[in-house]
Amino acid sequence: MKRWLILAIWFVGCSGGQVTPDPETPEGMQLLCDTGDAPACARLGMKLYRGDGVPTDLSRSVGLFERGCAGGQVYACGELGNMLRHGEGVKKDTARAAVLLTGACTAGHMASCTRAGILYETGDGVPVDQVKAAQFYQAACNDGDMRACSNLAGLFSEGKAIAHDDRRAAQLWTQACDNNYGPACASLGNIYERGVGVVQSSIKALEFYTKSCETLGTGSGCFLIAMAADRGLSARPDMPRALAFFSRACEKGHALGCHYAGIAYEQGRGTSVDESKSLGLYQKACDLDHVPACLRAAEYYASGKATPFATSWHYLDKACTAKSWLACVKLGTALRTGDRDLAADQERGQALLRKACDAGEQLGCENTAPTPATAPAPNTPVPAKHPIKKR
Numbered sequence: 001m002k003r004w005l006i007l008a009i010w011f012v013g014c015s016g017g018q019v020t021p022d023p024e025t026p027e028g029m030q031l032l033c034d035t036g037d038a039p040a041c042a043r044l045g046m047k048l049y050r051g052d053g054v055p056t057d058l059s060r061s062v063g064l065f066e067r068g069c070a071g072g073q074v075y076a077c078g079e080l081g082n083m084l085r086h087g088e089g090v091k092k093d094t095a096r097a098a099v100l101l102t103g104a105c106t107a108g109h110m111a112s113c114t115r116a117g118i119l120y121e122t123g124d125g126v127p128v129d130q131v132k133a134a135q136f137y138q139a140a141c142n143d144g145d146m147r148a149c150s151n152l153a154g155l156f157s158e159g160k161a162i163a164h165d166d167r168r169a170a171q172l173w174t175q176a177c178d179n180n181y182g183p184a185c186a187s188l189g190n191i192y193e194r195g196v197g198v199v200q201s202s203i204k205a206l207e208f209y210t211k212s213c214e215t216l217g218t219g220s221g222c223f224l225i226a227m228a229a230d231r232g233l234s235a236r237p238d239m240p241r242a243l244a245f246f247s248r249a250c251e252k253g254h255a256l257g258c259h260y261a262g263i264a265y266e267q268g269r270g271t272s273v274d275e276s277k278s279l280g281l282y283q284k285a286c287d288l289d290h291v292p293a294c295l296r297a298a299e300y301y302a303s304g305k306a307t308p309f310a311t312s313w314h315y316l317d318k319a320c321t322a323k324s325w326l327a328c329v330k331l332g333t334a335l336r337t338g339d340r341d342l343a344a345d346q347e348r349g350q351a352l353l354r355k356a357c358d359a360g361e362q363l364g365c366e367n368t369a370p371t372p373a374t375a376p377a378p379n380t381p382v383p384a385k386h387p388i389k390k391r
Contacts, residue, residue: 023040026044026047026053026054028040029041029043029044029047030044033064033067036071037071038067038068038070038071038072038073038076039068039071039073041064041065041067041068041071041073041076042064042065042068042069042071042073042075042076042079044064045060045061045062045063045064045065045067045068045076045079046061046079048060048061048064049061049065049079049083057089058083058088058089058090059089059090060089061083061089062080062083062088062089062090064076065077065079065080065083066080069100074104074107074108074109075104075109075111077100077103077104077107077109077112078100078101078104078105078109078111078112078115080100081096081097081098081099081100081101081104081112081115082097082101082111082112082115084096084097084100085097085101085115085119085124085125093125094119094124094125094126095125095126096125097115097119097125098116098119098120098125098126100112101113101115101116101119102116105136105139105140110139110140110143110144110145110148111140111145113136113137113139113140113143113145113148114136114137114140114145114147114148114151116136117132117133117134117135117136117137117140117148117151118133118151120132120133120136121133121151121155129161130155130160130161130162131161131162133151133155134152134155134161134162136148137149137151137152137155138152141172146175146176146179146180146181146184147176147181147183149172149173149175149176149181149184150172150173150176150181150183150184150187152172153168153169153170153171153172153173153176153184153187154169154187156168156169156172157169157187157191157196157197166191166196166197167197169191169197170188170191170196170197170198172184173185173187173188173191174188177208177211177212180215180216181216182211182212182213182216182217182218182220182221183212183218183220183221185208185209185211185212185216185218185221186208186209186212186213186218186220186221186223186224187220188208189204189205189206189207189208189209189212189221189224190205190224192204192205192208193205193224193228193233202233202234203234205228205233206225206228206233206234208221209221209224209225209228210225212224213225213245213248213249217252218252219248219249219250219251219252219253219254219257220249220254222245222246222248222249222252222254222257223245223246223249223254223256223257223260225245226241226242226243226244226245226246226248226249226257226260227242229241229242229245230242239264239269239270240270240271241270242264242270243261243264243269243270243271245257246258246260246261246264247261250281250284250285253288254288255285255288255289255290255293256285256290258281258282258284258285258288258290258293259281259282259285259290259292259293259296261281262277262278262279262280262281262282262285262293262296263278265277265278265281266278275300275305275306278300279297279300279305279306281293282294282296282297282300283297286315286318286319289322291319291322291323291324291327294315294316294318294319294322294324294327295315295316295319295324295326295327297315298312298313298314298315298316298319298327299312300312301315308341309340309341310340310341310342313331313334313341313342316330316331317331320352323359325355325356325359325360325361325364326356326361326363328352328353328355328356328361328364329352329353329356329361329363329364329367331349331352332348332349332350332351332352332353332355332356332364332367333349333353333367334349335348335349335352336349336350336353336367337349350368352364353367353368354368
């Protein structure tokens with residue numbers, strides 16, 4: 001016993017009394033990271049992001065990915081870019097996200113290629129460039145990223161900036177669906193329903209919709225089953241079945257599913273009228289950034305179907321922020337003079353009306369005239385503008 005104790009004391013003495021950090025534990029990773037070990041920073045950042053054996057901590061994860069990226073860990077740059085893209089644990093910054101994701105993709109991080117492609121396709125933080133988006137998607141698709149294959153199929157199907165090719169789109173969606181990417185199965189079903197790039201088949205369409213929704217749990221697949229039931233794709237229209245699948249799509253985060261379910265409850269289609277359920281569904285769709293649902297929710301509160309009235313301004317504000325220019329006109333007009341439960345704010349009201357006018361909404365232009373309180377009195381001389389002499 002004494003011998004083992006002496007050996008232990010000798011070992012600790014020789015090591016300076018320090019224990020080597022365990023690189024497999026969060027504590028060890030943090031110690032190593034603090035000594036400048038960039039891979040340890042990146043690994044711990046991923047653990048904290050996923051909640052893998054530790055509580056999720058997005059803010060701390062961002063800092064660790066920053067350190068990992070600065071130390072040359074490519075995937076840390078990619079993950080940091082993705083967090084900036086979504087505003088997870090950090091203020092959203094799609095411009096910087098694009099720089100990080102593009103760099104990580106170029107360095108071989110294929111998940112970053114897909115994410116960069118999305119930014120360039122949508123023009124989020126960068127100018128829209130679908131050719132560049134297609135290049136990013138192709139690189140990731142070649143590496144086996146089925147979401148990239150599916151997104152590339154969408155670009156071929158639209159044919160806006162790259163050559164329109166329905167057959168190529170069908171091949172890519174088939175490849176992604178065969179590899180169990182749910183949204184691709186939904187898109188594949190849609191082209192079979194319409195007979196675009198493939199031989200039309202309602203039976204195959206429903207098979208792919210079902211795989212997407214029932215097997216892979218994808219909201220878009222459930223939504224398309226609902227639309228097929230509403231139209232009577234394989235039989236007579238069946239609105240109760242349609243409502244059931246609109247609701248399932250909504251549960252899976254599909255905004256249009258929520259909206260259409262809301263319409264069904266509002267109009268009593270396939271169910272009895274239930275305005276409370278309808279409003280809740282419109283609110284959920286609005287929270288998922290579906291602007292028409294924000295407008296419907298605003299109307300519920302403005303018409304007195306729900307209270308308080310002031311909530312209508314909240315939903316108009318959300319719709320305006322999402323570039324519904326008519327919502328901006330309504331809100332801006334009310335702000336100029338003040339309205340029910342809404343304090344006057346002439347400056348903001350005018351700004352919203354000008355914004356709507358600049359975007360092409362004629363009502364915004366018609367309402368940007370000065371309010372009576374600020375308009376010059378009749379026959380009041382307007383001071384002449386004097387030129388400023390250059391010195």
